[in-house]
Amino acid sequence: MDLATLLEEIDLIAGAGDADDALDLVKRLVRTERVTWACEIRRSVTKGQLDAERLVAAGEKIRRESIAHREQARRDLMAATRALLRAGGDNVITRGARELAHFI
Template sequence: MDLITFTEEIELIAGAGDADDALELMRRLLGSNQTVLAIAVRRGVMGGKLDAEALLASGRKAVEEATQEHERGRRQLRAATRDLIRHGGDNIITRAAGELALFI
């Protein structure tokens, strides 16, 4: 599940859902190996009851952390591509890296 869909789902559940809806979302996330997001959803259910505020807060935090991780990965890829272009000589791989650099 992408982050936009995740955000929409937790907002819907927090607004009009119940604990069962949140737990079902958690199960779907676990089924797709998105454990961090599943844990964020589980934090919104306490004692069998939905805590909408906690669900929204943990969902926002999970999205923020995922966004930061994505940005770190992008910066690392950019640095590795730059190093390859600078030190890799002139070959098909460095030319491809140069093309890739335009999109990073």
Template sequence: MFLTTLLDEIELIAGAGDADDALDLAKRLIRSNQVAWACEIRRSVSNGELDADRLIAAGENIRQKSMQDSEQARRDLRKATRDLLAVGGDNIITRSARELARYI
């Protein structure tokens, strides 16, 4: 599930949904192997009642974690590209890496 779609659905459930909607979302996330996100969503339901504030907080946590993961991936790619350029010589791979380095 795309992050923006997930966050939109969380907002909809928090505003007009109920506990069953949140549990259904958690099940769909589990089926798509996004268990950590599903656990965040599941924690917003207690005794059959939806805690909308906690659901919104879960969405914010998911958003922040995704941004951190994306930034870390960018840093890792930048480092790998620099390492390749430092020891790769001059070939088609390093020329491509030089082009890629301009965008990361």
């Protein structure tokens, strides 16, 4: 499940869903190995009751962490590309890395 779909589903559940809908979402996330996201959402259900505010907060936390993760991955890729360009000489890999650097 991608991030946009997850956030949309969280909004739907928070607006008109119940605890069973949230727990079903948790199960689907675990099946797709998104355990961290599933744990955040599971915390919004207590004793069979859905806390919609906590569910929305979990969605916001997941969104912020995903953006931070993407930015860190971009920075890591830029650093690796720079290192390759500095030490790699002139070959097909470094020429490809130079082209990739324009899009990072």
